[in-house]
Amino acid sequence: MVPESAGFAELLNKARERYPAVFDNLGTAALWVLFAGLLIAALILYTNLFVVGIIFGSIIALGAIGLTLIYGIMKFAHFAHGDMMMLAAYLAFFALTGRIVGEKTEVDLGWSLDRLPGATTQLGPLSFGYGLLLAMLVALIATVALFVALDNVIYRRLRQRGSGIVIFAMVSLGIAIVARSVILILWGPEPRFYVPGIFPAHEFPFGIKLKADQIFIFATVAIVAILVYFLLFRTRIGKAMRATSDNPELARVSGIDTDQVIRWTWAIGGALVAVAGVLLAIQAQLKPELGFAILLPLFAAAILGGIGSPQGALIGAMIVGITQEVSLGIELSIAGRDILPQILPLAPGYKFAVAFVILILILLVRPQGLFGAKA
Amino acid sequence: MKADKFITPAAWALVTVAIVTLPATRSQDLGGVISFLTGFAILVAIFAILALGLNVQWGYTGIFNFGVVAFFMVGAYAAAIITKGPATTEYVRYVGGFGDKLDFIPFLDSEQWLPFLFGTAGAAIVSGALAFVLSIPTLRLREDYLAIATIGIAELLRRIAIEEKGLVNSDRGLIGIPSPLEDLVNPPEYKFIFFGVAVALVILILIALEAGSRSPWGRVLKAIREDETTAAAAGKDIFNFKMQSFVVGAMIMGVGGAAYAYYSRSVSPDAFTHFFGTFLIWAMLIVGGSGNNKGAILGAYIVWGFYSITGLMRAYFADWGLEFLELRMSFLRDFVVGALIVIVLLLRPAGLLPEERRVSLFMQRESKQPTPPGEPESGPTGSRADASPDREKGSGGVAS
Numbered sequence: 129m130v131p132e133s134a135g136f137a138e139l140l141n142k143a144r145e146r147y148p149a150v151f152d153n154l155g156t157a158a159l160w161v162l163f164a165g166l167l168i169a170a171l172i173l174y175t176n177l178f179v180v181g182i183i184f185g186s187i188i189a190l191g192a193i194g195l196t197l198i199y200g201i202m203k204f205a206h207f208a209h210g211d212m213m214m215l216a217a218y219l220a221f222f223a224l225t226g227r228i229v230g231e232k233t234e235v236d237l238g239w240s241l242d243r244l245p246g247a248t249t250q251l252g253p254l255s256f257g258y259g260l261l262l263a264m265l266v267a268l269i270a271t272v273a274l275f276v277a278l279d280n281v282i283y284r285r286l287r288q289r290g291s292g293i294v295i296f297a298m299v300s301l302g303i304a305i306v307a308r309s310v311i312l313i314l315w316g317p318e319p320r321f322y323v324p325g326i327f328p329a330h331e332f333p334f335g336i337k338l339k340a341d342q343i344f345i346f347a348t349v350a351i352v353a354i355l356v357y358f359l360l361f362r363t364r365i366g367k368a369m370r371a372t373s374d375n376p377e378l379a380r381v382s383g384i385d386t387d388q389v390i391r392w393t394w395a396i397g398g399a400l401v402a403v404a405g406v407l408l409a410i411q412a413q414l415k416p417e418l419g420f421a422i423l424l425p426l427f428a429a430a431i432l433g434g435i436g437s438p439q440g441a442l443i444g445a446m447i448v449g450i451t452q453e454v455s456l457g458i459e460l461s462i463a464g465r466d467i468l469p470q471i472l473p474l475a476p477g478y479k480f481a482v483a484f485v486i487l488i489l490i491l492l493v494r495p496q497g498l499f500g501a502k503a
Numbered sequence: 504m505k506a507d508k509f510i511t512p513a514a515w516a517l518v519t520v521a522i523v524t525l526p527a528t529r530s531q532d533l534g535g536v537i538s539f540l541t542g543f544a545i546l547v548a549i550f551a552i553l554a555l556g557l558n559v560q561w562g563y564t565g566i567f568n569f570g571v572v573a574f575f576m577v578g579a580y581a582a583a584i585i586t587k588g589p590a591t592t593e594y595v596r597y598v599g600g601f602g603d604k605l606d607f608i609p610f611l612d613s614e615q616w617l618p619f620l621f622g623t624a625g626a627a628i629v630s631g632a633l634a635f636v637l638s639i640p641t642l643r644l645r646e647d648y649l650a651i652a653t654i655g656i657a658e659l660l661r662r663i664a665i666e667e668k669g670l671v672n673s674d675r676g677l678i679g680i681p682s683p684l685e686d687l688v689n690p691p692e693y694k695f696i697f698f699g700v701a702v703a704l705v706i707l708i709l710i711a712l713e714a715g716s717r718s719p720w721g722r723v724l725k726a727i728r729e730d731e732t733t734a735a736a737a738g739k740d741i742f743n744f745k746m747q748s749f750v751v752g753a754m755i756m757g758v759g760g761a762a763y764a765y766y767s768r769s770v771s772p773d774a775f776t777h778f779f780g781t782f783l784i785w786a787m788l789i790v791g792g793s794g795n796n797k798g799a800i801l802g803a804y805i806v807w808g809f810y811s812i813t814g815l816m817r818a819y820f821a822d823w824g825l826e827f828l829e830l831r832m833s834f835l836r837d838f839v840v841g842a843l844i845v846i847v848l849l850l851r852p853a854g855l856l857p858e859e860r861r862v863s864l865f866m867q868r869e870s871k872q873p874t875p876p877g878e879p880e881s882g883p884t885g886s887r888a889d890a891s892p893d894r895e896k897g898s899g900g901v902a903s
Contacts (some may be wrong), residue, residue: 204648285849293565297647298785298847301569304839305782312834420777424658429653481662484655491648492640 139405153492162499163447170454175334177453183342183450185429186349187411188406191422192429192441193356194397198375200436202283204296208304209426212271212398214419215307215406218315218408220267222415224259224322226439228314241266253340255327256410263322268402276391278303280341284427304420311433320414345407353442354401356396360438365392373436425483432490434497452482511855512681515801518808541694547807548701549762553597554787554799555708562794562858563716564748565815567727569644570653572780573660574753576628577633578760579770580664580671583680586622587763596669596676619683623761631750632756657777664772676717676771680764701762705800708755712796715751723750725794778837784842789847792854801856806843808835 130148170178191213198206222228241259249257254267282303286296329337360366365388369493371388380386412418429448433440491498526536537563553575553645560566601618645709655724665674684696715721723744726734735741764770784805791802813836820829828835847854 205651207650220506274796281847282845291852294565294646295848295852297650298789299845301782302784302841302844302848305778305844306838307841308843309834309838313831313838421658423653424651431648431651478662478666481655481659484659487655488652490639492646493653495644495648 131498135482140252145324158494159490159498167447167450170450174335174454177456178450179336181450181453182446182448183345183411184372184447184453186346187404187407188351188429188449189445190400190407190424191426192351192433193353193392193438193444194400194434195426195436196403196430196441197369197393197436198305198397199430201369201376202296202298203391204293205427205446206397207297207301208307209397210421211304211311212275212401213408213420213422214414214416215311216267216319216402216405217409217414218311219270220260220409221315221320221322223266224263229316229320230399235481247314247330249480254344254441255325255339255341260322260410263380264403264406268399269407269408269425269477271402272395272398275394275401279390279394287480308416311419315414317416321416322392322405322410337363341410345411348403356438358399361398365389367469369393391480407475421480424480425449428483428487428490431495431497432489434499436499437499440497440499448483448486452479452484455482510851511801512720514805516857518805518812519568521812522808524813526709528817529815534901538694540691542700543807543811545694545698545766546811547804548698548705549759549766550784550787550807551701551705551710551800551803552759552762553756553784554751554803555712555796556759556790558713558752558782558793558796558799559748559755560713560752561788562799563724563728564745565646566642566745566749566752567650568749569650569781569785570655570686571756571784572775572777573653573778574630574633574756575763575784576657576753576770576775578630578659578757579759579764579775580677580760580834581629582619582622582761582764583677583770584671586618586681587677587679589844595672595675595677598670601637609692615684615686616746618681622765623758625760626757626764626800627754628757630760631754634750634753635746637783638749641760642745642749652869654777654781657781661772661775663676665774671770674772676769676773678769680768680770681769682765682768688845689733697766701766704758704762708758709800711797720744720747740784783840788842789844790854794858795854795856798854805855808841809839813839825850877900881902 144303167178170181191209195206195209198204198209223238225243226237226243241262242257242261243260251257282299282371283296286299327339327341330337331337357367360370368379368389369392371382371384372386372400374385379389408418408422425445429445430441433442441451495502523536523540526539530536530539553571556574557568557571559567569725584597584600587597589600590596635652637656637821641649643780646654664671667673671677682693682697685693688696716724723734723739726739727741727744728736731741734744750901767774787802787806788799789802790806792798813832817829817832820826820832
């Protein structure tokens with residue numbers, strides 16, 4: 129066996145020398161086939177999980193688009209992204225209910241959005257009224273202001289000093305800890321809901337069960353994604369952002385105001401974070417530790433799609449979301465016998481670890497991402 | 504710059520005064536105060552071990568490990584299952600449990616120390632092996648990708664500890680972990696023995712690391728940190744050296760985990776959060792001064808001191824009727840740790856004890872000669888306050 133395998137390795141090496149492009153792309157092709165096969169199999173065999181995965185993936189997508197823009201333009205891993213999502217969700221909670229709730233103590237502002245006439249009347253089949261939409265807007269404005277302010281006070285000073293990406297990443301981690309502890313100080317560790325109660329799922333063809341809120345989430349993400357597309361590809365600032373992401377030096381010498389680009393990037397990232405955070409809280413609940421847990425799916429989606437590529441982040445998020453849902457529900461069986469009965473379906477605790485496995489796979493095979501051109 | 508020199512002793516003194524006076528003013532019992540301070544010092548020593556391990560990876564080599572808790576946890580669990588006896592009831596399930604087979608030397612009370620040598624060595628080996636396996640896919644990546652990957656590994660391992668029933672008793676964790684030399688004295692006095700053991704461990708590791716960082720090996724690591732390309736051009740195998748540093752740092756963290764398991768006598772997945780196991784250690788290293796072993800120890804003292812002081816303050820807030828503060832103290836101190844990371848990196852990126860400039864013995868002898876005018880004074884103790892401490896490797900792509 130040994131000489132044969134050695135001969136095979138030699139053959140492989142020769143082939144690699146002769147056709148380098150094929151072999152460089154082999155891993156990528158294998159990855160594409162893997163993901164495409166997985167998605168198609170999931171669509172056919174587990175249609176419901178596939179659809180639920182798309183809902184979850186669309187929430188991740190909003191966060192990941194903001195993350196990939198910040199990553200692409202400022203070249204650092206923004207570790208505060210997940211916790212900022214959660215902070216925005218809690219800000220919306222605060223705007224809606226006017227309450228700061230902790231253990232034993234409860235502070236209630238005299239006035240809040242849910243005291244507007246009819247603000248809590250449910251919009252059609254949805255679980256919430258227009259008050260939550262207003263609260264989302266308030267959270268959006270607050271988060272955008274917060275992101276721009278943080279850049280002015282902290283990140284700009286680091287840029288002026290010429291700090292390395294690692295220092296940026298570490299500072300963002302410090303901010304993440306601060307954001308999470310602010311949530312814990314003001315609203316306490318217990319889970320919260322915008323609207324308490326259980327809402328029924330509606331039956332659709334192909335065994336799909338969805339709540340009205342989940343359809344709202346998907347619709348919101350679709351609208352926001354189209355808005356972001358127009359902003360990035362049809363406006364002056366969007367083109368400047370993409371140019372800066374591709375090549376900061378070239379953008380600067382072509383007369384693009386990179387400071388303005390950076391401010392816009394934070395603003396757009398903040399807006400996306402706010403919407404994503406509120407949607408996540410509608411889908412799951414308000415939980416302080418969710419902010420850090422969502423970080424891995426966000427990074428997996430952004431890296432999978434290629435850093436700096438918003439379209440890539442969107443598709444990456446869908447792959448991550450669907451894989452996560454399906455791997456928790458899938459049961460591989462051939463001819464009535466379970467394959468890998470010990471491993472699948474995964475225990476629910478592994479939900480966010482699935483994103484990590486995808487992340488390691490992509491980092492090993494194609495670190496520049498499925499759509500990224502440069503290393 | 505006078506305030507600059509003042510701030511390190513001030514921080515040190517503030518923590519010391521507070522940690523001694525706060526319990527002393529509340530308790531009339533001197534023994535209780537001493538016991539509290541000993542417990543505090545033991546935890547400082549354990550955190551110092553972890554911070555020293557991180558210093559090898561980040562301070563020396565610039566490896567951006569955001570998964571400290573993975574090695575900490577693996578070390579603690581490894582030490583626990585090696586030193587514990589086998590499970591006695593069917594409700595507790597875990598692998599290992601070799602404790603009662605490891606006292607095979609029939610004299611010198613070997614059950615009091617021999618299993619712990621095995622346990623600590625086992626913790627270091629398992630932690631190091633984990634680092635070795637992880638280094639293959641991750642160390643070639645850009646440093647921020649490495650950080651994301653290590654967070655993921657830590658999360659995955661924590662999940663495995665919780666979800667895999669029968670591996671380490673799932674989320675209830677392991678209790679009743681024995682401690683070294685515990686039968687030699689009465690339980691109330693045992694803390695002092697453990698304190699001695701922990702301090703001895705810190706000193707051993709410190710001596711080894713100081714020697715290592717002065718050696719050619721340590722200089723290569725720092726060369727890699729400062730400029731990978733130049734180090735590679737000088738013929739150094741970057742990946743190999745980075746892996747060695749990653750593994751050595753992880754082994755030290757594993758020893759820290761083992762010490763933690765022996766001291767707390769119980770390990771459970773709840774204890775090993777990202778905040779407690781990773782970011783607190785990072786805060787210690789950043790505050791103390793990365794690249795400086797003494798800085799790592801000082802950082803462990805100051806950050807853990809601050810943590811303990813805020814814990815003690817709860818009782819005062821309760822007395823003063825500040826219920827809001829009392830109930831939220833544990834979140835407030837997390838807030839301060841996060842803010843501390845940001846503020847130190849913004850205002851004093853080198854930390855309280857900046858990295859010392861190290862030159863080889865040969866260069867040290869050379870520098871004894873009068874330095875030519877205009878040349879900066881270079882010596883082993885010359886502080887590097889003026890040098891930019893940030894790692895300027897930002898633009899690097901995926902290193903291969």
